[in-house]
Amino acid sequence: MTDAHSANEHHFTLTERMKILSEGTKYDSCNQSAVCHAFGPDGRCIQLYKTLLTNACSGECTYCPNRCGRQSTRTSLAPEEIAKITWSFYRRNTVEGLFLSSGIIGDAERTAEKQLEVARLLRGQGFTGYIHMRVMPGTPLYLLEEIADYANKFGVNAETTSSVNYSEICPNFDYTSDVLQRMKWTRDLINKKRREIGYGGRIVGANDTQFVVGALDEPDRDIIGTVDKFMVEYELRRPYFMSFDPVPSTPLEGHLPSPKWREIRLYQTSYLLKDYGLKAFDFDGVYDDNGFLLDTDPKLLLAMSHPERFPVKVNSASREELLLVPGIGPVSANRILRSRPISSEKELMQMGIVLSRARPYIEINGRRQTSLSSFMGAGA
């Protein structure tokens, strides 16, 4: 930090600075709850202390409250202070880890070095909790390698789907070299760390990235297509979607906020890509004319747009066919496969299948729910 910055900061207490920097991350919230959450390998939802190292940023991202030149209070936390707050929260079990992001302090290299200081300090003090680091676009490989030694999860935000869009909202960086190249490196580093550590040691989370939804006019079709492509090319497992909210005194302050249901539908679609083996082109029939998702469960829309795939015969269908049925997820599909033959709906219910959703799409030993069309003779 420059002396000028330090001079402006001297009157803020630690609590005040913590509040300002935590508030700086709230627009980056991807879960619409109060506190940032992550999911542990056991499926448990864990709370994280989410903070910026500093909100003084040299970037000019058009949607960001911390963008350079915007009139706002700028401050920072020293690595020792972040470590102290993290420990305090961690001991009281209010959080199980730290989510550390930052404004860009001059350049990506210097920022990553500062972030690393926090991680080094915490690990040096025996901190075994979860550390999630958002690395800046353009972070050099040697620093990413060191981050991989300390963090449980790290990744760079793609924000959007193409170079052209990216240059529009993040004019200081290059999509191909600063983002995509870094995603390739993080993928390789994660694989390397997982091989080294194995499953018994520290958790090494999969590659992840974040998209800002609604800052540009890009349709959901493009976002889903990009997520699918990233899953193949960069072994992305967890895309995060951040609904755009216009921030006063930014170039996009006059834009409309993205509806929060859009974020939810995108998450649902991403789970269908991640856990159900579907591909982006499978959703071609569920978008509206402009390529946007509707505010309905995408799996239900998918089933309704392909009536020829149903009913699925519960006792002979493949796992892939079962997974297409609304109300049947990967776990319940496994249960069906291992428990065949199934003789009644009650058995399905005991296995956790949501029958009210699944009933129109399944057949058990030749029996199925009669649809109105077949009752009227049209479906015969």
Added chain:
Amino acid sequence: MSPRMIAFRDNVEGVLLACTVLLQHPDSALLCARNMDDLRSKMEFSGAGYDVTAVGFRPTADCSVLVQKLLGKRKGRMSGRDPDVEHYIGLVLRHSSCDPAGLVRFICSCEGNADMLYSGKTPTGKKYYSYMRDVSRSYHRLSMFARPDLVNGILTVRTDSPHMIGDMFCSWLSGKNPDLPVAVLEKGTAWIGNGRYLGLENFTHIRSSLLGSLSFSRGPDDIDGLWDVYYDSQLIPGRRNKKHAQHLQPKSSSAISAMSARDRYKVERGISNCTLDNFTD
């Protein structure tokens, strides 16, 4: 010839050994005990006239070998989040309604198919699977919402779970805070983790009434106010998804600690932006 009784210890090893013997002698009666003293006292009531085989009271068996012998090599779990068979049995045994003898009979009825433990296809299978999930959820709930207080320098938590998970939680909490002694109060027992700082065994249990006599030199770490500042700073009123927030901060878990209760209150009522400054400006 007198009828046979299998006496087994109420742990994973005891259950697995009892299954092995029960498969050889299916007509045997079953008796579960916590330890040898408990067994002796139970035998005085119900053991007379039986030919008793006691298993699991001496740590000799390899549980993974026993599991393979009883249920085959295949891993029965249906999802990555399901525990393996050993851990499954361990969790079921902690359930407040668990009858260990019933569990032994259920495992024997699976006829070597581990899938039966997880599929929920039979009513008994469903019951034990639910037991396992109940205990697992109860433990996760504690891990998520318990907020330990520093009492005499000891991180202290009181559990409200009906299941016996105090030792599990204590072990987790002490692993998380290796530089502090930890106490988990469960009914009349206090489980102590990192007990070396208190001149005790590293992991042990004492009567909860004795906890007040222990102390560790560390100052109070009052962060309640700091946490509230952080929690409040994260909210965007227009983006709040109340249903999702309720799911992540369930009502049933809010009574575990005062901090959790406050967080839940904010989920329900929102965060007030009215402060004293509004009146003094």
